[in-house]
Amino acid sequence: MATVSLESLKKSYGKTEVIHGVDIEISDGEFIVIVGPSGCGKSTLLRMVAGLEGVSEGEIRIDGQRVNEKEPMDRDIAMVFQNYALYPHMSVEQNMAYGLKIAKMPKAEINARVAEAAELLQLEPYLKRRPRQLSGGQRQRVAMGRAIVRRPSVFLFDEPLSNLDAKLRVQMRLEIKNLQRELGVTALYVTHDQVEAMTLADRMIVMNEGVADQIGAPLEVYANPQTEFVAGFIGSPPTNFIEAEILGAPAGTKIGIRPEHVAIAPVGQGRTTGLVLYAEPLGAETLIHLTIAGGNAVTVRQDGAVAIPSEGEQVGLSWREDDEMRFDASGRRL
Amino acid sequence: MAHDAHTGMVERRGAGLWLTHLGLIIGVAFIFFPIWLAFVASTVTQPEIVRPPMPLWPGDQFYENYSKALTSGINAPVARMLLNSAIMAFGISLGKIAISLLSAFAIVYFRFPGRHVFFWLIFLTLMLPVEVRIVPTYEVAANFGMLNSYSGLIFPLIASATATFLFRQFFMTVPDELAEAARVDGARPMRFFVDILLPMSRTNIAALFVILFIYGWNQYLWPLLITTDPSMNTIVMGIKQMFPSGDDTADWPVIMATSILAMIPPVVVVIGMQKLFIRGLVDSEK
Ligand SMILES: Nc1ncnc2c1ncn2[C@@H]1O[C@H](COP(=O)(O)OP(=O)(O)OP(=O)(O)O)[C@@H](O)[C@H]1O
Numbered sequence: 001m002a003t004v005s006l007e008s009l010k011k012s013y014g015k016t017e018v019i020h021g022v023d024i025e026i027s028d029g030e031f032i033v034i035v036g037p038s039g040c041g042k043s044t045l046l047r048m049v050a051g052l053e054g055v056s057e058g059e060i061r062i063d064g065q066r067v068n069e070k071e072p073m074d075r076d077i078a079m080v081f082q083n084y085a086l087y088p089h090m091s092v093e094q095n096m097a098y099g100l101k102i103a104k105m106p107k108a109e110i111n112a113r114v115a116e117a118a119e120l121l122q123l124e125p126y127l128k129r130r131p132r133q134l135s136g137g138q139r140q141r142v143a144m145g146r147a148i149v150r151r152p153s154v155f156l157f158d159e160p161l162s163n164l165d166a167k168l169r170v171q172m173r174l175e176i177k178n179l180q181r182e183l184g185v186t187a188l189y190v191t192h193d194q195v196e197a198m199t200l201a202d203r204m205i206v207m208n209e210g211v212a213d214q215i216g217a218p219l220e221v222y223a224n225p226q227t228e229f230v231a232g233f234i235g236s237p238p239t240n241f242i243e244a245e246i247l248g249a250p251a252g253t254k255i256g257i258r259p260e261h262v263a264i265a266p267v268g269q270g271r272t273t274g275l276v277l278y279a280e281p282l283g284a285e286t287l288i289h290l291t292i293a294g295g296n297a298v299t300v301r302q303d304g305a306v307a308i309p310s311e312g313e314q315v316g317l318s319w320r321e322d323d324e325m326r327f328d329a330s331g332r333r334l
Numbered sequence: 335m336a337h338d339a340h341t342g343m344v345e346r347r348g349a350g351l352w353l354t355h356l357g358l359i360i361g362v363a364f365i366f367f368p369i370w371l372a373f374v375a376s377t378v379t380q381p382e383i384v385r386p387p388m389p390l391w392p393g394d395q396f397y398e399n400y401s402k403a404l405t406s407g408i409n410a411p412v413a414r415m416l417l418n419s420a421i422m423a424f425g426i427s428l429g430k431i432a433i434s435l436l437s438a439f440a441i442v443y444f445r446f447p448g449r450h451v452f453f454w455l456i457f458l459t460l461m462l463p464v465e466v467r468i469v470p471t472y473e474v475a476a477n478f479g480m481l482n483s484y485s486g487l488i489f490p491l492i493a494s495a496t497a498t499f500l501f502r503q504f505f506m507t508v509p510d511e512l513a514e515a516a517r518v519d520g521a522r523p524m525r526f527f528v529d530i531l532l533p534m535s536r537t538n539i540a541a542l543f544v545i546l547f548i549y550g551w552n553q554y555l556w557p558l559l560i561t562t563d564p565s566m567n568t569i570v571m572g573i574k575q576m577f578p579s580g581d582d583t584a585d586w587p588v589i590m591a592t593s594i595l596a597m598i599p600p601v602v603v604v605i606g607m608q609k610l611f612i613r614g615l616v617d618s619e620k
């Protein structure tokens with residue numbers, strides 16, 4: 001239970017800088033998700049907080065205390081790894097107890113904590129098993145258990161669900177969220193899956209090539225992206241980008257409009273016309289893919305009950321001016 | 335015909351099965367026959383061996399020959415030589431395993447200046463077996479006063495790279511995340527080594543122990559050089575020294591008894607460790 005502050009945090013490997021200065025104040029008990037495409041520096045950022053990577057510049061404070069020089073064990077954090085990193089030769093019980101044993105905690109207390117975590121994670125039947133005798137989801141829980149028993153101030157997760165199948169992922173996502181709420185522990189969670197990010201986060205950090213493009217609550221980031229990258233990355237299907245010139249706005253700038261904000265209109269009406277390429281009826285909704293003048297691709301997301309235009313048809317596209325997002329040539333929101 | 339060979343191996347039935355076994359039995363008998371002859375020779379009297387035809391069945395001198403070999407031998411009692419060999423073989427295998435585990439740990443997990451240089455230096459010794467560096471090694475051992483001593487038998491043979499190399503390869507397959515998890519759990523490097531790395535390497539250690547024990551047990555040239563006192567002789571070189579020089583008659587029953595005795599410890603180690611091997615294989619972690 002602690003606050004975490006990152007202050008112009010930078011990381012370089014040799015001469016190449018991979019994190020270009022990240023600032024954030026995380027309050028006690030907050031769930032922060034770091035999201036971004038592969039290679040943008042999410043793991044590096046998390047590992048710096050964990051103390052597994054050195055800090056090149058800037059400062060990390062946990063509960064107001066500078067921890068840059070501290071070993072991971074002295075930072076009062078616990079980490080869950082992507083491949084779980086369970087000790088293969090130890091039983092589930094020993095895996096969870098290992099950190100406490102090193103901390104020279106009395107046996108009775110260790111047992112009590114392990115039992116408590118096992119109950120919370122429904123691991124009681126498996127305590128004597130080795131990790132390889134467990135399913136992926138159970139291993140994941142053991143990794144969580146190992147983090148919980150330490151009662152850390154901060155949980156760090158590096159893509160903990162990426163090795164699970166889709167269904168289990170949804171279930172574990174809920175469990176992680178509930179657990180974090182119940183324990184009230186500050187959490188930093190890395191993922192490249194925007195659904196995970198949207199559902200878990202109190203606030204999310206959208207990373208792009210070592211820069212935190214935007215930090216904010218998921219719905220706020222979705223509704224009000226600060227950069228072209230964020231608008232394109234968050235949301236599925238992604239935001240449509242149209243060269244503003246086509247619509248009579250200044251050249252070089254772009255207009256972003258979310259698929260659900262575009263509607264099909266009769267030809268000649270609406271802001272522009274498009275050629276229907278193909279439609280994907282998904283039941284509840286239909287995705288219609290079009291091209292418009294200048295070759296830009298546009299996707300329209302409409303209710304499943306609305307009539308679907310046929311392929312090759314020319315249609316008008318309309319949207320409200322309020323829903324438009326304008327970006328300058330460098331991708332900044334205007 | 336029922337084809338239920340689900341193991342991917344060809345399953346033979348009827349005559350085929352018996353023929354296969356017959357082939358195997360002949361093979362085993364062929365390999366085993368000289369050992370059997372040695373055993374027979376160790377249980378009869380000297381005149382019985384020299385007089386043709388050679389006996390094919392054990393005689394009644396088992397106890398006499400073996401107790402003579404064990405207690406007095408020819409130059410030194412065999413019991414003494416067995417002990418020397420055992421100390422040497424254990425010393426070499428345990429020493430090598432300990433040193434190579436530690437050096438592999440250092441090379442894989444620590445970034446220190448000259449890491450690569452050290453690795454290549456160790457690697458270089460792979461190309462220099464005992465026989466190649468025997469003269470300088472003898473010189474060094476002699477200067478340190480290690481002639482006719484266990485340390486002289488053991489230490490010069492401990493330094494070698496094979497095992498270091500093997501453990502290095504194994505450690506590199508251990509995921510980095512495991513070391514990081516241990517670090518987050520608060521394990522200092524040596525703690526990680528003892529609690530995580532060692533138990534994970536135990537099948538490798540067992541395999542290496544068997545190989546190194548036999549390597550140590552079978553050393554011939556080095557003990558021959560470094561020991562002159564019969565009470566420091568090892569069994570393998572001891573057998574050779576039992577052969578008579580000149581016109582003396584060889585005491586073949588005792589020599590054969592010694593040979594049989596010399597074979598037992600390696601066999602015991604192989605069979606004993608085999609269980610650990612197989613348990614390690616079935617139990618395979620990772
Ligand atoms: N040890 C290293 N030496 C040099 N460059 C590195 C090192 N580790 C990471 N990088 C670089 O740092 C950048 C960020 O890596 P990082 O692992 O943080 O990405 P990520 O966002 O976690 O990606 P992913 O989603 O694929 O895990 C990458 O461009 C990577 O090439």
Ligand SMILES: [Mg+2]
Nearest residue numbers: 042043044159
């Ligand atoms: Mg990563």
